Amino acid sequence: MDILDRFLSPRQQDGRRRFLRRTGFGVLGWSAAELVLLEQQVRAAGVARRVLVLFEQGGVSHIDTWDPKPDAPTEHRSPFKTMSTPVDGLQVTELLKQSSAVTRHLTVVRCMTQPTPGIGNSHPKGSQYVLSGEAPGGPIEMPDIGSVVASLQGSDAPHLPGHVMLPGNSEQAGVSTPGFLSAANTAFRTGGSPADPKWTVPNLGLVGGIGAERFTERRKLLASLDTGLLPARGGKPVKALGSLMDQASDMLTNPLTRKAFDLSSESSKVRERYGLGHRGQCYLLARKLIESGVRFVTVDPREPLNSYRDGKPVRFDGGGNMNWDHHDAIYSTSHTNIKGGGAGGGRWGIGTWPMMGSLDQAFSALISDMSDRGLLKDTLVCLVTEFGRTPKVNERQGRDHWTPAFTFVFAGAGVPGGQVVGSTDKEGGYITSSAAYTIDDYAATVYEKLGIDRSKPLHTPVNRPIYLAAHGRPIPELF
């Protein structure tokens, strides 16, 4: 242990010792160049160990939720009442009634903006932007933030994947990508709906009626026969496959894996608290996975047409694609399929249960539950979307895409609670605060919180240096 170790987290110390061993510098002392190298690794440690991203895809109307505009002209005003919260200076609409009770845990960033041309109108590009933290269309396809994090920091729970997408069946989930990283870092998507009592995660069960016992017997037989090629002989790949086999066996048979995905192990009180519907159970499952040690969880909880409410099957007629893309009839009390409508059909009005109703309940339950369990200490929770919606209501009674201003909400991992950052004008159209943050800044925040050194590039297979969130800076108010 020398002076430098004092600057390093245990993990970094480990890395440094490996480095020393590998290079033999431990014996020989340090040259200036190596010290510089190390010095650059020495950074203020991150405070997040895990990240939970709630990606509400489609472009949530900020005006109807986190950034109410009671003084907007009547014809464009949100019909939902503005209400105060326990936090000074933070008002939300009544659609967030339950969430207002947890605002002391939240930082609401109202000055998010997305100035990148060519992204504005596009959900796939916007979604990829949010997932990867960089505007798509560059020379290199960027990996999801979660894939980067999983590849750099691995998992605290080897029996679980490092990056899980829950359930990942919105129409935009396909833009999730490991980019130039190896396919091993692909987000593990569960699919389905956790609210379905019959729901299980495919590929996590053993195939074809091989029971756990027989599988264990097989593994024993394999172990006794697997002597022809000793790991010592084949070097790295042989050892690596061996340990991956162990990890895979663990995933297949470890009761903890199943438990992490097993919602029935939660008390009915907890399950009800989140809401016995699709969104609520997705949020709950996300909390379970975080608790089980998954490094990065992305929730992409688009409500299915045939879903559950209060534990009973329900069909949201007309809801073929219930994301937040409310071009038409945003204030409908049921579906938004109107005559002469455009791209806004297939949703339900923003004030309905499958939309803000379930979100408000699930989000408030998630935050208070995570707080109760102490998970907020080291988990960064981010409520994000691609963009906001226009301050003006269009002729189809909808709101269209709006990139100049929208809202993200953060909690946990040292994010100050009870804080509002930034402001928009009285219609919610433009940012009036001196601060304005982009999705790149959001990505930089996530990396910085996790203690990932963005000054050190990743490299593509042809060795092009790639900096993480290169165009972003961490949002200072979140630190």
Added chain:
Amino acid sequence: MSPVVTRAAAVLAIGTVLALGASARSGAAPAVQPTPVGFLKEVAPLLLKRCAGCHGERANLGGYRLHAFQDLMRKGGGGRPAVTPGKPEASELLRRIETRDPALRMPKQDEPLSVSQTALIRRWILEGARFDGGDPTAPYRAQLGPREHPAAPLSYRAAVPALATAVAPDSGDLAVSGYHEVTVWDAQSGLLKRRIGRLPQRIQSLAFSPDGRTLLVAGGTPGEYGEAALVDWSSGRRTRVLEFGSEILLSAAYSPDGRRVATGGADNTVRVTEVETGKRLWQNRVHADWVTSLGFSADGEFVASAGKDLTVKIYRATDGALFATYLGHNRQIGQFKGQHPVYALRFSPEGRQAYSAGGGRWVQVWNPIKTRDEAGDAGDMEERFAKQGHARYIEHGFKKDVYALAVSRATLFAASSGGEVKQFNLTDLKEVRSFPCEPDWIYSLTLDEPRRRLIAGSYTGLIQVWDVESGKRLSEFSARPGANLAAR
């Protein structure tokens, strides 16, 4: 935060006396100094120059930041604060600059601090590490006060670029940006008439107050200092510093009534100050890159700022609320597509017409209100980009970027970094003429309406003067004091 510091400082101040006594006894330090070390004057500049590059606003290697007083007292990555008041031995900062171990010594891989510098810091810590500034959380760069500038060199070894030009309303004398000075010339003869010295190193912007009595000078030192100051034209004295900061200012403009001044520059921020009181009325940092050019609309309602970030931002002049963003320089599709930084912005002398240009093939002509309306209504942004909207486009035909514009009621002048200057008719947007010109970058363009002259300043320091009516070149000369001395 600050109460904690204050209390700690108070407690340690007592310790300081003891410590001073102790060192006096041991003879390790000189006798008690009559004047304590001034932090902002003596210590802060040292920290800024030698430490803050790695431990400052941009980087906090090792978990230390030394650019603001509060951060000095924070525990860094090593678990101890950089400075422990009264206790030099317990101060990581001192330990690191004094050690002989090359692996630990700071500044890393650089010349060490001199003995006297180290002693200064030691003494300051010993004296209780007192802060003599205002806000302990603010970077002290901002608290150092406006700089006193050195005198300009008697003669210039080489020309400096003529980044800014302005014509005195009454005399017609030409003010040109110099090095630590403004030089004043007879535009006809090219004779140097006056030198107004002790000004910022680079002068990026010159503007006369509407009454012609005051010259607004903005500039600074790239990368470290920016300033906007008022100079009394008759005496040539800097009468007031309106703004100063840590990056060079690139543009400054008077409101039409002369009561307010807007400034902007490489800190991406626009600020508006009241001239009479020097009070900051508002500031807004919405550009993602340098503010290159700004101005007030003729009715005084709006301030607009052009940015390297491909946008022009329009603010309400009264409170700085962002009114609209003009995105015409950043179009993905359509006839007028292209993504270009904006370097020049002018409002028409009457009304609210705005002209902006930079990269790309056009000078764009637009209106703040209509810009806002268009931005507010359309849902489909891509389609909106494809539509031309209300903006009009003057195809300038330059091969290079436009850095300077000048506007009169019916005419627009534009100059390019290819060393081209052209005149356009604002009614039909057609080119009227191209002026004969030396081919290097033109940074500034001034229209002297009363005398019907157009004046351009270029990279080589060359000043070129044309007659607006005939297009003839009236004169050209190098705005380089030394050259004229030598010529005579």
Added chain:
Amino acid sequence: MKRWRLALLIPALWSIPSPAAAAPTRPVAAPQPSELRVVPAEVRLTSRRDYRQVVVSGLFGGEERDLTQRARFVSSDPKVIRVVGGRVEPAGDGSATLAVRVGTLTRRVPVRVTGYSTPDPVRFHFETIPLLTRQGCSSGSCHGSPRGRAGFSLSLYGYDPEIDRVSLTRDGYNRRINVLEPSESLLLKKPLLEVSHGGGKRLRKSDPAYRLLHEWIAEGATVEKPAVTSTGIEIAPGPSRVLKAPYLTQQLCVVARFSDGSSRDVTGVATFESTQPAVAVVDGAGLVTARGRGQAAISVRYLDFLSSAHITMIEDVPGFAWKPEPEPGFIDRLVNTKLRQLQVLPSEICTDSEFIRRVSLDLTGLLPQPDRTRRFLADASPDKRARLVDELLETDAHARFWALKRADLFRVTSGRLPNGRADKLSEWIYEANRTNLPYDRFARTLLTASGESADTPTAGYFVAIPTMEERTEMTAQIFMGSRLECARCHNHPFESWTMRDYYSLAAVFARVQVANKTAIRLADSGDALLPTTREAMKPWGAKPSDAEPPDRRTAFVDWLARAGNPVFARVEVNRMWSELFGRGIVDPVDDFRSTNPPSNAALLDALGLEFERSGFDRRHMLRLICRSRAYQRSSITHRLNVADESLFSHAKVRLLTAEQLQDAIGLTSRRLPPPAPGSTSADARRYATQRSAPENSAFTLAFGQPKRETACTCERSTEPTLLQALELLNGGTAFTAATLGADTYAAMTNDTLVRELYLSAFCRDPSAAELKTALQHLSASTDRKAAVVDLLWSIMNTREFLFQH
């Protein structure tokens, strides 16, 4: 930082940390050299700022060692020249002599100085720009990145001086340069860290680079259009050097040549980098210091030119003694020469079981049939391995399996080549393999094909690559072993490939047009324009005097596939070698460049020559390689070769490829009948290794089967993943095979069952212990079918099964 990155990039060169490197310049009473050599033999300095680095070598028993650091230099006239550390600097016009002394030996070098008092301003193009590269400013991760950094943008490694001129002097309102007070220039204050700089400390006032930049600014930061161009660089003392204690340093000297015939020492402005800092490090003055046993390339960059000095550091390894062994051909001789030099002891020859499994998988993709294995093992004749190689090379399976590898690179998919065209091209490649079409003719036929790809399958090569740029890059990657894509937008960061080269190569394909998405036609016009100047480039291979040929591709192929082309034959033999050893002599196989040197250059040269001499006979080369002892080495390592990954001292253990594994499971479970001799395409399609089109099932994708989207062998990933483990333990492929295969095996007696299974899976008999375990398992079970299934499953999940070894 950069060096580490390069080191990661090039795993080719290995190193062993060595205690001897701890004190590289430890003074040791050195023996007297028999002869002294000094480069250059004479020095001419033409200006006040000119200088020349002298390199001194001594001959020790035929081996040259660097003595520059040990020599004494004496100037005959200090008014004419001064000498510091072997660097000759002018002091005034005139002639003088430099005396170089080591021990009792002396060499005299005549020096002439002219133009001392003539002004010699710093030349922007030849000094300022390379300096910015050397200080790291214009690297891809700093201001050389496409959008620059912090608003300051330079061309990558100075490929475009005009961009740099504007950036440095005009852009940003001239903020970076201060001619009146040069030391006030941001260009200096930032890297000095006098002003906060994201790139950190990059310059010290004591650096020669600081003085030069300061001088350039003080002189007015002028950019004169140069009257000459730089035509290349030379590194003294030569392309490769061996360092051995006590001579652990090597001074390099870099001289640039110019179009007017002049030359100048540019050691002070060139950029030096070591690919393997664990083997050798290099400082800014070109002084290399060895640190550990192994091979390293010291890359030297000056403007567009990149060249490498290859450093081999050797030292005596305790306990190393070479065991003489037969060296039947040049391959073994050259492999062993390198092993002896670096004191690596090769492994023993592998067993017959290992050999038949290895060579069958390598040549045909398939496990051998149990009967053939039995015959081979029983055969006692000494040439049985050679005969097996010959036999396998003649099989249809071989032609098909190697066609699959080729089709991967050509991106043969039905998406790109619809309605059976993909199959036709695959079939053509197979036919070329089957008839052993000489490789030069193979390349020529493909690269000059025109017409409808349904009728002329070879036209499919270009149909599958729709754009000029992709054709340029893929053709370079496949046939020239070069990754050219970087040079599309800027000069290649790691190689001498320039944009001019790129567009000159692109010009070859500029008139190749795809009609109806399926046919290749030649257009009458079309050019490749250099993006910076819009100049139409001359097609690669064409002589300047040539008139426009009817097909530009012909001249290119004439250049490419001629004997004596340094790349064509070597790239292909290296590919073959890599397929057989799991690693190229140059590795990756499509990344030939001076900074990625072959691990055994003599071997690669000899193989290339042999390939040319044989008339580009691929089967001949495969035969030669497979018959070599180097190929037949065991994968069992020992202390004296365990660290070696690149010198072929032992076999490399490799995971079977996706297709090999799928077929191995099918064959071992006996669900796939072995291919009949002369099987038709239809028969062959049952095997993943014999199919022309990739299956891309969950199983094969998990095991890295390429989607054929690029021409890079790197598309086939070989790193074991969790997905693979899950697929093996719990996937449908292994599960189904084991379940269905159990029927065949269950019918046998237990003893036969186990022996047959081992023969299928491992080409060997079970050991007594293995037999006992397996028999116990079978007899202990009440459910025989289940017991057999479990045994099959277990065998197919052993590492001996999953890996080739």
